[in-house]
Amino acid sequence: MKLMYFAWVREKIGINQETVSPPETVKTISELITWLESRGPEYRAAFENRESIRAAINQTHVDHHSTLEAAAEVAFFPPVTGG
Amino acid sequence: MKLMYFAWVREKIGINQETVSPPETVKTISELITWLESRGPEYRAAFENRESIRAAINQTHVDHHSTLEAAAEVAFFPPVTGG
């Protein structure tokens, strides 16, 4: 599974993308965040205010309850501020 | 009193402006129209559908009940269609 990070999520984690293989028990965006937090303080800092983090699966907006079934690419980022 | 005509009002009357001296009994836009109609068929044609005619006194929109007291310039025209 390819993970991508943008804006301050990217800065806090320190990388813009990585490939991970979470355990089978990780079935949703929310569970993926919890699993990532277990990997180090930089992830805990990035996801500290979890409600403010937006997610996308395969480049489509999803909420934190969404399942990862067909997820080839998952992205985490703050609320968008373009325009 | 200077009268000005625009668009199809101008075309029907056949002139774009004239100076007139209506009698003192002519006190409103409505009475001015009635007086103008007495002057010839071209005026009667122009004001035939009287409700559709717009008026301005001294270059400001007015309704047909408005008095001519301070009227130096009166204009008659169809509803505007610019923009």
Added chain:
Amino acid sequence: MTAPRINRVQSNPFNITEEITALRGERKDIGAIVTFTGTVRDTAAGEKITTMALEHYPGMTEQELEHITNEAHSRWPLQGSTIIHRIGDLSPGDDIVLVITLSAHRAAAFEAAEFLMDFLKSKAPFWKKETGESGNADWVDARDTDTEALTRWQK
């Protein structure tokens, strides 16, 4: 800082980019620029149009544009506005009118531009005459929807 108000009646075409540049000047606190351009359509009531003639009431036009503009600036925090209306003979595809509004935020710029157009359409003394392929020339009828559009701005 002053908010420039540019109102012009002209027969020449206008260039939108140049008019925006002239209006915004050196200001760097602008966040939103809205433009509306009205153009001559090539058909009317099913007939092909060859020419559109624009007539106006010199003197009154300028007063009405100033009045409309002042009202817009009093309602929204505008950093500038432009109204340019062309007169004379135009062809299908030609630009007729340009409205530009500048503001810090987009809602004000959008609303003010719509307001200016709605009032321009119902209050500014311009009249259009269309000549069709058959040679017939007809004065354009005012649209009820333009009068109705004004009601949403009543305070």
Added chain:
Amino acid sequence: MTAPRINRVQSNPFNITEEITALRGERKDIGAIVTFTGTVRDTAAGEKITTMALEHYPGMTEQELEHITNEAHSRWPLQGSTIIHRIGDLSPGDDIVLVITLSAHRAAAFEAAEFLMDFLKSKAPFWKKETGESGNADWVDARDTDTEALTRWQK
């Protein structure tokens, strides 16, 4: 006749007049052209801004812009639309985003342009980072009013 849909992400500036010309092509049945331009303001929270950096999510951006655009064309009778969003380092006064809508009548062109901007602001994956005179760089916070703006388009 087809209604062109031009969506682009670029670091270069854009010229509004040229983009309108490219969008309208040879069509002469257009009556209304609305443009919205978003520009970099020189202050944020009271501090002078020296640079604004724009980051985006390549791939997802294009999908979101296409989605937003298709929705606008399904809701209004548009004759064309353009969205250009810049990325990279910008300075105060620089243009950030351009939206153009073409329609036969002004209400549709205005509404579609506002709709595109509202959805762009809340859905398209762009992020702004402002660097102030002090050297501090801060990611811009999303505004609640941008989320609220979406509610008016709910069917």
